[in-house]
Amino acid sequence: MSDRVFRCRGCCSLGDKGRLLGVYAAGALFAIAWWLFIDGLCTSESGLAGIEDWAGGIAATFGMIVINLIDKETLRGTDYDDRVPWRARLFLFFGFAFMAGGFAGSVAVLVVKYATKMDPVPYLGITDVAQTSLVMISTAVLWLSQSSEEAHFIL
Template identity: 70%
Template sequence: MVMDDNSNVFICKGCFSFGGKGRLLGVYTAGALFALAWWIFVDGLCTSESGLAGFEDWAGGIATTLGMIVISLIDKEALRGTDYDDHIPWRARLFLFLGFAMMAGGLAGSVAVLVVKYTSHMVEPPIPYLGVTDVIQTCLLMASAAILWVSQQERDSYYTL
């Protein structure tokens, strides 16, 4: 099966179109969600008690951010395998899997920190706000990565010749 430039993976080809500005709107939305995610986490750090936050609180956001960077750096044309080298699609799909695994690991890690550290009475008195901000941060980072991925699929009239 040969895929041309107009073929799309989605059934609804015009669902993500926003009148020629879809790519720009998606990139701005993804950036706003990224900034909001880290702002919420820093708010959780500022309102937590001193000495309460450790590296385990930072690990989920860092892993999710690194996964987002890996996913965003992958060339979408390399996934289709239209190049002359047969190993390029395999490598691109491997890095795509690793990026999604890092993001899922970050989310699972932040949920685990919330459950183990903040709700199982390891902290007296239990104040789960920092753990909740960890989970919210990773969810917003994953939403940002998804919006950025979809918006990079959008063909913008500004970028086409």
């Protein structure tokens, strides 16, 4: 009897080429995210971009780094020390909190800084939100592609 809640045998097994494709896809999404943001900076009016425009992407990127540095086996709690899985889960929570805070911050900047002005297209604000969204999707793709080393997928 297993202690897992859900198990899907073989339906999400990616294999070596699938894992490699997932890592490449996550890297491409991450590069597109930052490229969109830099494009928004280059096409914005001079003096309009501030640190608040950078903060969402930096926080989401930091959250991505924290999340993907955590060893997945440590989260299961099979270690001999009970404090290790607890610390890993705490850092996982902090990583997700950074990503969620970055996304919420970019949406707040879009609404407060760009949508309240009567600019025809708040392109930099839209690229801020798109950047943090793509970084979050990239994190999920990388997490799933790195977690699929077993023959089954844990939900």
